[in-house]
Amino acid sequence: MGQPLIQAADLSQAFGDRTIFSHINFTIPRGAMVSLVGANGSGKTTLTRILLDILKPTSGQVTTAGDGHLQVGYVPQFRNLDRDYPLSVRSFVQLNQLGRPWPWHTAAEKQALNHVLTETNLLKLAATPLGMTSGGEKQRAYLAQALVNQPDLLILDEPTASLDVAVKHELIGLVRQLNQTNGLTVLFVTHDLPLAKEFTDQYLLLQNGRMSTGSAQAITDDMISD
Numbered sequence: 001m002g003q004p005l006i007q008a009a010d011l012s013q014a015f016g017d018r019t020i021f022s023h024i025n026f027t028i029p030r031g032a033m034v035s036l037v038g039a040n041g042s043g044k045t046t047l048t049r050i051l052l053d054i055l056k057p058t059s060g061q062v063t064t065a066g067d068g069h070l071q072v073g074y075v076p077q078f079r080n081l082d083r084d085y086p087l088s089v090r091s092f093v094q095l096n097q098l099g100r101p102w103p104w105h106t107a108a109e110k111q112a113l114n115h116v117l118t119e120t121n122l123l124k125l126a127a128t129p130l131g132m133t134s135g136g137e138k139q140r141a142y143l144a145q146a147l148v149n150q151p152d153l154l155i156l157d158e159p160t161a162s163l164d165v166a167v168k169h170e171l172i173g174l175v176r177q178l179n180q181t182n183g184l185t186v187l188f189v190t191h192d193l194p195l196a197k198e199f200t201d202q203y204l205l206l207q208n209g210r211m212s213t214g215s216a217q218a219i220t221d222d223m224i225s226d
């Protein structure tokens, strides 16, 4: 595993007089696949918002490698789309790439788009309206959209909630494969401990306002029970 991609030092977050977490420290190494776990309300989304630079922490610092401008990809929780959602899978993925519509893109952009569609097994579905695809295919399209800008960090925000077991495995297995072959750094926010144990290297556990960390295999159910 590589040098730290992200280092959080002495991070605290409060809303009014309510402390969510205080003085937490953690590192996300470059090339690691890390799961962020914790009970409902423990602060996982709050911490994710800080890492996405949407929320300024009450105190403490997040330091990122390089020039500090981290490119982050984000895959949200699965929500179904209407069957008449009009964009094709290709156009949906492209939304995050260009800010201008097909076909006015360069050869390099087209190649990057095709590459990401291939990596996520979506090439055959590229012209299919996204609304007509299955739940697992929709999540792969969100994954492809997050990857098309070649992020330094991919955040998966409970992306498997409400997907069946086989589809969960397929999605996170695919992310794990990209992590191992391309060195993609991943933060997987989840309640699904069996999945986290199977597919990640280490965990970050938020509990009672504190953070602990260890190997993914060492997480136990009672560590995150409410």
Ligand SMILES: Nc1ncnc2c1ncn2[C@@H]1O[C@H](COP(=O)(O)OP(=O)(O)OP(=O)(O)O)[C@@H](O)[C@H]1O
Pocket (backbone or CB within 6 Å): 015, 020, 038, 039, 040, 041, 042, 043, 044, 045, 046, 047
């Ligand atoms: N902007 C805000 N103002 C006030 N309270 C907030 C705000 N954002 C989050 N909270 C509170 O902070 C606590 C942590 O919320 P957060 O959504 O980060 O938890 P979580 O671990 O992601 O929960 P879940 O697993 O249920 O998604 C909750 O009690 C929530 O109500």
